[in-house]
Amino acid sequence: MKELLDFLPEEYGLSPKYLNNELAKFVYQKYIDDFSDATSLSKALREQLKSEFNIMPLSLKIAQTSIDGSIKFLFSLHDNHTIESVLLPMKKERIENGIKKSAKYTICISSQVGCKSGCSFCLTGKSGLIRNLSTAEIVAQVLFIKKYAKIPYEQGINIVFMGMGEPLDNLKAVSKAVKIFSHNDTLAISPRRQTISTSGLAKQIEELGKMNLGVLLAISLHAVNDTLRDELMPINKAYNIESVLNAVRNFPIDARKRVLFEYLCLGGINDDLSHAKALVKLLHGIKAKINLIYFNPHEGSIYKRPSEEKVIAFRDYLQAHGQNATIRQSKGLDISAACGQLRNNEDENAKTSL
Numbered sequence: 001m002k003e004l005l006d007f008l009p010e011e012y013g014l015s016p017k018y019l020n021n022e023l024a025k026f027v028y029q030k031y032i033d034d035f036s037d038a039t040s041l042s043k044a045l046r047e048q049l050k051s052e053f054n055i056m057p058l059s060l061k062i063a064q065t066s067i068d069g070s071i072k073f074l075f076s077l078h079d080n081h082t083i084e085s086v087l088l089p090m091k092k093e094r095i096e097n098g099i100k101k102s103a104k105y106t107i108c109i110s111s112q113v114g115c116k117s118g119c120s121f122c123l124t125g126k127s128g129l130i131r132n133l134s135t136a137e138i139v140a141q142v143l144f145i146k147k148y149a150k151i152p153y154e155q156g157i158n159i160v161f162m163g164m165g166e167p168l169d170n171l172k173a174v175s176k177a178v179k180i181f182s183h184n185d186t187l188a189i190s191p192r193r194q195t196i197s198t199s200g201l202a203k204q205i206e207e208l209g210k211m212n213l214g215v216l217l218a219i220s221l222h223a224v225n226d227t228l229r230d231e232l233m234p235i236n237k238a239y240n241i242e243s244v245l246n247a248v249r250n251f252p253i254d255a256r257k258r259v260l261f262e263y264l265c266l267g268g269i270n271d272d273l274s275h276a277k278a279l280v281k282l283l284h285g286i287k288a289k290i291n292l293i294y295f296n297p298h299e300g301s302i303y304k305r306p307s308e309e310k311v312i313a314f315r316d317y318l319q320a321h322g323q324n325a326t327i328r329q330s331k332g333l334d335i336s337a338a339c340g341q342l343r344n345n346e347d348e349n350a351k352t353s354l
Contacts, residue, residue, distance in 0.1 A: 003136035112165025
């Protein structure tokens with residue numbers, strides 16, 4: 001049986017053609033779980049769809065809600081593997097200048113089961129790469145979460161491919177998901193509200209750029225020299241910092257936007273002002289935004305969370321030297337919010353119960 005979410009509406013193959021868009025609106029905008037609920041379609045067509053397509057390729061295993069409103073989801077797939085996604089409330093519904101403004105959300109989604117990048121600070125990579133997700137499994141995360149959280153179709157959200165896995169190692173499925181997310185008859189999420197994060201696969205960054213999807217690019221940098229980055233991120237031995245930055249310089253991006261550089265601050269490792277100084281030099285000439293991130297400790301990690309004073313000093317140095325730099329406020333610390341923690345905890349529980 002085919003997965004409906006693998007396809008763009010025009011690929012459903014229904015006739016007359018308008019039925020494709022009508023079906024898409026039932027699934028993505030009215031959040032139906034069963035073709036029987038597509039009430040404007042004929043009974044015969046609904047029965048045909050039931051025999052040909054499955055709507056939802058994943059099921060909820062666990063949802064944990066943080067005191068800050070973040071919700072972490074552990075999803076089970078058809079082969080019993082699991083993946084994580086996170087709903088991050090960014091702003092509450094509010095009044096600005098007398099105008100009612102909607103709440104703002106970001107959904108962080110996974111692109112693989114596990115990951116082969118092997119970053120030393122990341123829990124997801126400990127299990128290695130198990131398999132790529134299908135387009136349907138990627139799209140389903142956003143669709144499920146919007147329905148679960150009762151976020152109306154017309155409510156804008158941001159999507160970040162920053163969950164489990166290396167998105168550019170699964171570029172075919174990820175790029176198709178971007179197109180589905182942005183389709184007017186599905187979720188209508190502009191590519192400018194979708195960010196693809198990579199550990200620095202220079203060749204695939206160039207390939208993504210040639211696709212000209214209009215998405216934003218985020219680079220997981222985390223170090224300012226190849227010696228340290230080799231230690232933190234083994235992928236650097238294949239694609240060193242220079243090759244990554246050269247690919248970034250050629251990446252097409254909206255004139256109003258910047259390339260996001262994610263910099264995970266590890267206490268006593270990469271968080272002093274000498275590193276900040278080197279980072280300014282590295283990114284000279286690149287239209288960049290630097291997102292400083294506190295390391296989120298997990299059991300067995302050799303790294304420590306940096307002090308607030310050092311991270312603030314790091315940010316202030318960057319800003320004083322012309323860089324657009326912010327500190328990402330940690331969310332969900334009370335719900336195993338580091339990527340891979342929830343899945344890892346479940347795996348350990350399963351082993352214990354055997």
